[in-house]
Every structure is written in C-alpha cells, then in structure tokens.
Amino acid sequence: MSARARTLALVCPDWAITASGGDGGGPVAVVEAQRIVAASSSARVAGVTPGQRRREAQANCPVLVLRPRDRSAELRAFEPVVAALETFGAPVVVRRPGWAGFQTRGPARYFGGEEALARAVAAAVRALGEFTSAPDGLPEEEALAGPGYRVGIADGSFAATMAAWSARVVPSGETAEFLGPLPIEVLGDEELAGLLRRLGITTLQGFGALGEGDVLARFGPSGAHAHRLARGLGDPPPALGPRSVDRVVEAELDPPADRVDAAAFVARGLAETLGERLFSAGLACSLLGVVVETTEGERLSRLWSDEGPFSASLVAERLRWQLEAWLNAPRPHGDDDAGVPRGIERVRLVAEEVTRDLGRQEQLWGRPRAGSERATRVLARVQGMLGSEGVLRASLIGGRGPAERVARVPFGDPAPPGVSAAELPWPGRLPAPSPSVVPNEVVFVEVLDEAGTAVAVDARGAVSRPPAVVVLDGAPVPVASWAGPWPVDEQWWERATRRRRARFQVLLANGEAYLIALERGRFLLEGRYD
Numbered sequence: 001m002s003a004r005a006r007t008l009a010l011v012c013p014d015w016a017i018t019a020s021g022g023d024g025g026g027p028v029a030v031v032e033a034q035r036i037v038a039a040s041s042s043a044r045v046a047g048v049t050p051g052q053r054r055r056e057a058q059a060n061c062p063v064l065v066l067r068p069r070d071r072s073a074e075l076r077a078f079e080p081v082v083a084a085l086e087t088f089g090a091p092v093v094v095r096r097p098g099w100a101g102f103q104t105r106g107p108a109r110y111f112g113g114e115e116a117l118a119r120a121v122a123a124a125v126r127a128l129g130e131f132t133s134a135p136d137g138l139p140e141e142e143a144l145a146g147p148g149y150r151v152g153i154a155d156g157s158f159a160a161t162m163a164a165w166s167a168r169v170v171p172s173g174e175t176a177e178f179l180g181p182l183p184i185e186v187l188g189d190e191e192l193a194g195l196l197r198r199l200g201i202t203t204l205q206g207f208g209a210l211g212e213g214d215v216l217a218r219f220g221p222s223g224a225h226a227h228r229l230a231r232g233l234g235d236p237p238p239a240l241g242p243r244s245v246d247r248v249v250e251a252e253l254d255p256p257a258d259r260v261d262a263a264a265f266v267a268r269g270l271a272e273t274l275g276e277r278l279f280s281a282g283l284a285c286s287l288l289g290v291v292v293e294t295t296e297g298e299r300l301s302r303l304w305s306d307e308g309p310f311s312a313s314l315v316a317e318r319l320r321w322q323l324e325a326w327l328n329a330p331r332p333h334g335d336d337d338a339g340v341p342r343g344i345e346r347v348r349l350v351a352e353e354v355t356r357d358l359g360r361q362e363q364l365w366g367r368p369r370a371g372s373e374r375a376t377r378v379l380a381r382v383q384g385m386l387g388s389e390g391v392l393r394a395s396l397i398g399g400r401g402p403a404e405r406v407a408r409v410p411f412g413d414p415a416p417p418g419v420s421a422a423e424l425p426w427p428g429r430l431p432a433p434s435p436s437v438v439p440n441e442v443v444f445v446e447v448l449d450e451a452g453t454a455v456a457v458d459a460r461g462a463v464s465r466p467p468a469v470v471v472l473d474g475a476p477v478p479v480a481s482w483a484g485p486w487p488v489d490e491q492w493w494e495r496a497t498r499r500r501r502a503r504f505q506v507l508l509a510n511g512e513a514y515l516i517a518l519e520r521g522r523f524l525l526e527g528r529y530d
Contacts (some may be wrong), residue, residue, distance in 0.1 A: 006104045006114065006172060008121060010085065011150045014038040015098030018148050019077035020067045027061050033407055055491060075321040078371050084124045085369035093287065114153050114169050118144050122151045144168065152177065156234030162186060180205030187226045192219065193486045204230040245350035251276045256295050256343030263344045264320040270349050271315035276353060278373035287353035289454035290319060292326070296341035298523055303352060315349070401487055402438045402515065402527045435515050435527025445524040446471035447515060457502040457518055463486040470506055478509040
C-alpha cells in the first residue's frame with residue numbers, strides 16, 4: 001500500500017468484544033494475561049478500561065462478564081468483513097483483526113467519488129449483521145460510523161485510520177491540517193509521547209514543526225518515522241532494491257498438511273529465509289502477501305501489513321490464525337466433503353512492498369545487537385519445534401511484589417497490555433532496588449526478636465519487636481540491619497480474596513540480603529538480593 005495513496009480504512013473498535021459474541025447490552029470485557037483487552041460501552045461507563053488488571057476491573061464493575069481472548073476466533077469472525085471489502089475490486093490489506101483497508105483510486109471512480117465509496121463500504125459492513133444498523137434518517141456525514149465500526153478516507157493508512165475514528169473523508173492535500181490538532185499519543189509510541197509532553201509538545205502539529213534532522217538525531221529512525229506520520233507524509237516510499245533479490249519463497253508440502261500448526265511451521269521457515277534474503281540486501285518487508293493452495297484446488301490469498309518489519313514468529317502466528325479462518329469457512333463444493341479435512345499443498349510468501357532497512361539504534365556502550373538478532377532467530381526455530389508456549393520471555397508489568405511485576409509471554413508475542421502501568425505509583429509498591437532472585441515455590445522462614453519470640457505486626461503496621469534472628473532452613477542467622485515493615489492490604493472489599501501482607505528487607509550477618517513478608521501469621525521469602 002503506497003505511502004500517500006488515497007486509502008480507505010475500516011476500523012472496528014473493541015473487535016474482541018464483537019468477535020466473542022457481542023455484549024448483549026450488559027458490561028462485558030475480554031481479558032488476556034490478567035489484563036483487560038477490550039470493554040463494552042456499558043463496561044466503560046462503569047470504569048472498566050483496556051489495560052486494567054482483571055481484579056481492578058471487577059472491583060469497578062462487580063457484574064462485569066469476563067471472556068478469555070481468542071485471537072483465532074477474532075480473525076475468523078473478521079474474515080466475512082474482509083470478504084465484503086474485497087467485493088469493491090481493490091486488494092484489501094489486513095493489519096490485524098478489526099482493521100482493514102484498500103486504495104481508493106479505482107473503486108472511487110466506479111462509485112462516483114470517495115464520499116459515495118465510503119458510504120457504500122459502511123452499508124456493506126452493516127449488511128453483514130455483525131453490527132447494529134445505523135438509525136434511519138442518519139445524515140450523510142454520520143453514515144460512515146455505526147455501533148462497532150467506522151470508515152474513513154485520507155492520504156496514507158495512518159491518516160486514514162485517524163479519519164476513520166472521526167468517520168470522515170479528508171480531502172486530498174489536507175491531511176496535515178487534519179492531523180495537526182490530534183494529541184501526540186495517537187502515534188502509538190508511549191515512550192516518545194511521554195518525552196515530547198515533557199518537552200512541551202502535545203500535538204502532532206507541534207511535533208511536525210520540528211526539523212527532520214533534529215528529530216532523527218534525537219529520536220533515531222523510529223522517531224523520524226513518527227515525525228513523517230505527524231506531518232501527514234505516511235511511510236517512506238517503497239524501496240525497489242536490487243533486481244537480483246528474489247522476493248518470493250514457497251514450499252510444496254508432500255504429503256499435504258492437514259493440520260494448521262504444521263503449515264505454520266513451514267511458513268516460519270519460509271519467513272526466516274525471506275527475511276535473511278532481504279536483510280542481506282539492506283531491505284525490510286512492509287507488505288507481505290500470503291498464498292495457500294489446498295487439495296481441493298482452492299487458492300487462498302491475503303495481504304498483511306504491520307507497524308514494523310515482519311518477523312518469522314509473527315508470520316507463523318498470523319498464518320495460523322488465517323488458516324483457521326480459511327479452513328473453517330464453508331466448502332465451495334457443498335457439504336459432501338464436510339468430514340474430510342482440507343489438505344494444504346503449497347505455501348507461498350511474497351514481499352509485495354519493501355523499504356530500506358534502517359536498522360535499530362545501537363547502544364552507546366555494551367555488546368552489539370548482532371548477537372541478539374542471531375539469538376532471536378534461534379529462539380524462533382526452537383519455538384517452531386516446541387510450540388508457541390514452549391519458549392517464554394519475561395515482560396515487566398505493573399504490581400507491588402517482585403513476583404507480581406513479571407508476566408511470562410510466548411516469545412515473539414507483544415507485551416501484555418498495560419505494561420506502562422509498571423511505572424505508575426502503585427500504593428504499597430516495593431521500593432528500589434528490586435530482588436534479583438525470586439523463588440518459584442513458597443519458602444517459609446522464621447523471624448525472631450532478641451528474646452526468641454516471633455516478630456509480629458499489628459493492624460496499624462507497627463512491629464512488635466525489632467527482628468534479631470532469621471531462621472533459614474533450620475539455621476538461625478543474626479540480623480545485621482533491617483527496614484520496614486511496608487504493609488499492603490489488597491482486595492479488602494472481597495473477604496474471600498483479601499490479602500494482607502507486611503514486607504521487610506533484612507541484611508544478615510553473613511552478608512546475604514532478603515525480602516521477606518509476613519502473611520497470615522507466617523513469614524515467607526519473596527526474594528534475594530545479590
């Protein structure tokens with residue numbers, strides 16, 4: 001999809017709610033990794049917002065209905081929407097379930113203009129029955145939006161997305177004026193937005209007024225890309241690259257694969273081959289075409305775009321979801337073969353558009369990133385053999401205790417929503433420094449005062465006597481110094497789940513330092529400082 005080509009974007013807010021069956025008028029939220037991913041309108045009114053922890057959302061709305069996130073179901077449910085857009089005669093690009101778009105040049109001429117095209121797309125989406133129809137007599141300027149969907153047209157996919165949120169058609173050449181008043185957060189980079197706000201820059205217009213060279217020098221390639229978006233220029237033009245670079249990789253499966261994960265594993269290998277080929281030529285894929293041929297003579301194809309270059313794990317993950325959507329669709333030849341699984345004979349990946357690989361900002365000190373890139377490729381291969389849950393990585397999230405601030409997610413998957421909450425001033429949060437070792441199992445210890453009596457903490461958070469001895473594995477060790485207690489009272493509104501703790505930091509006479517907590521009358525080991 002060209003950088004500044006006129007683009008129509010269809011945005012379905014909270015698509016996870018729609019794909020899970022809708023809200024039925026009640027407060028509903030979709031949860032993943034103990035975080036709220038999407039919330040219905042009635043849930044938002046009750047104080048439930050994406051990024052909240054599950055318990056916090058339930059506290060704000062006790063009657064909230066929680067549904068686990070199913071990414072495959074989201075893509076399967078979005079497939080009819082993509083099929084409806086394909087009827088307009090232009091190649092449809094899918095960025096994620098809930099976002100699709102295409103260039104308007106040909107369809108707009110057929111429908112007599114972009115306004116008419118946008119209204120036709122909105123009508124086609126409403127006709128699917130996935131969304132509530134717009135009220136009768138709705139003005140034309142409001143017919144581009146309805147419960148669960150929004151349509152917009154502008155120069156480039158980013159501006160078209162912003163136009164979709166406003167449900168409007170931005171005239172050609174007026175993209176910069178349209179984007180100017182928008183807050184800096186719409187760029188989707190929380191770290192960059194926070195820094196710019198501290199510098200007094202709060203809108204895209206203010207950011208776009210900065211010099212290109214200054215932005216590149218201060219923020220690197222990612223900041224320069226955001227700067228282009230803020231000025232309404234879109235992504236850099238696609239790079240043609242050397243003609244000798246083959247942008248097509250394919251594999252024939254013999255015998256045909258009848259399982260989605262087997263085809264996804266093959267796609268991962270193809271993505272690695274294509275990625276290494278483009279990397280050697282200084283290129284990165286920005287628009288990926290996927291073609292699958294089945295034993296029934298079907299040729300299924302889709303175009304994917306993403307915020308950054310495609311990785312092997314991302315391609316395998318998306319292909320897994322896409323195949324589940326395709327292979328669960330109705331058979332073109334009736335129901336005679338309904339009990340026979342489709343076989344996948346061929347998988348092909350095509351780098352439809354490539355850009356210059358600007359790389360990443362190198363560290364000022366430390367080892368180069370080349371080793372990290374090699375490790376990423378190795379871990380992706382291991383994950384292909386063990387499955388997505390076979391290789392996990394730690395991701396920092398919000399929380400009070402050391403074990404609560406880390407979530408394990410599959411390697412290659414995005415960080416859990418609400419990661420920025422780790423920097424919020426959590427009441428009762430453990431002060432720095434954090435323990436370097438956290439036990440996987442509960443380890444109980446004893447904390448005694450000088451008289452050999454167990455140390456206690458009263459309801460006001462006051463310690464009975466200063467800790468003098470800590471008993472670890474039956475061996476008493478004198479306490480050299482200590483700090484605390486830091487009391488925490490969590491979920492006090494629920495008697496069954498209420499949790500009260502008091503934390504101490506202790507330095508023992510043997511030089512070892514620990515974080516311990518008193519809970520339900522017993523001390524347990526929460527971490528060790530190295």
